[in-house]
Amino acid sequence: MWFHTVMCALTEILMIAIGCFSPKQLMLPAKIWSRVCMWCAFIKLDLRGIENIKEDQSYVFAANHQSMFDIWAIYGWIPTPFAWMMKKEIRKIPFVGLACERLGHIFVDRTNPIAAHKSMEQAKKTLTNGHSIVIFPEGTRTKNGKIGAFKRGAFAIAVDLKLPIIPVTISGSFERKTWNGFNINPGTIIVTYHPAINTAMQDNADIKQIANEVKESVSSALPEKNK
Secondary structure, eight states, X not given: OHHHHHHHHHHHHHHHHHOOOOHHHHTHHHHHHHHHHHHHTTEEEEEEOGGGSOTTOOOEEEEOOOSTHHHHHHHTTOOSOEEEEEEGGGGXXXXXXXXXXXXXXXXXXXXXXXXXXXXXXHHHHHOOTTOEEEEOTTSSOOSSSSOOOOOSHHHHHHHHHTOOEEEEEEESHHHHSOTTOOOOOOEEEEEEEOOOBOOTTXXXXXXXXXXXXXXXXXXXXXXXXXX
């Protein structure tokens, strides 16, 4: 899988250097990479609610985070151009960090409030002309399979820009590979895109309520053992 990852990163860097590809075309190497990695691991995807994503509309996608397979489960099948909000440590991965930076993905330094604020401002600039962002509001993968608390930062972006939030439930990913495990277990991952939550009439005082509403929506498609 590391070979596929490096080849995908190098392809993305080359395509950006050439400079004649649309945002959707630039997503193709990552989509292929994601599907190949899932296929190599004998993992199937059950995709639900894709009709809730409207073309040319910018969204904040907020998903629970169960394992590394979440990246591929979203990247391989999401139909709209987007940027990840990802931890800054990924920037240090050879080739991958450079490709992510060139593609406009957003690195977040959670230990530095000033840097984190700059990341939020960068995210706002990304959210135009049908471009979206994908976040894991828990901030990290679950260690026990249960959904964690949702941080409020990305929801503030949605409220400031009056953009809809699409809750995303990832189920079955923890069973494919646990937090500290090395074994990969073939099976099925279910990704559910819920109806969008409208923020047009909300303000900063409502952010906690919105975060709770998104978490409730995400939890609604999880089995009891993961709630």
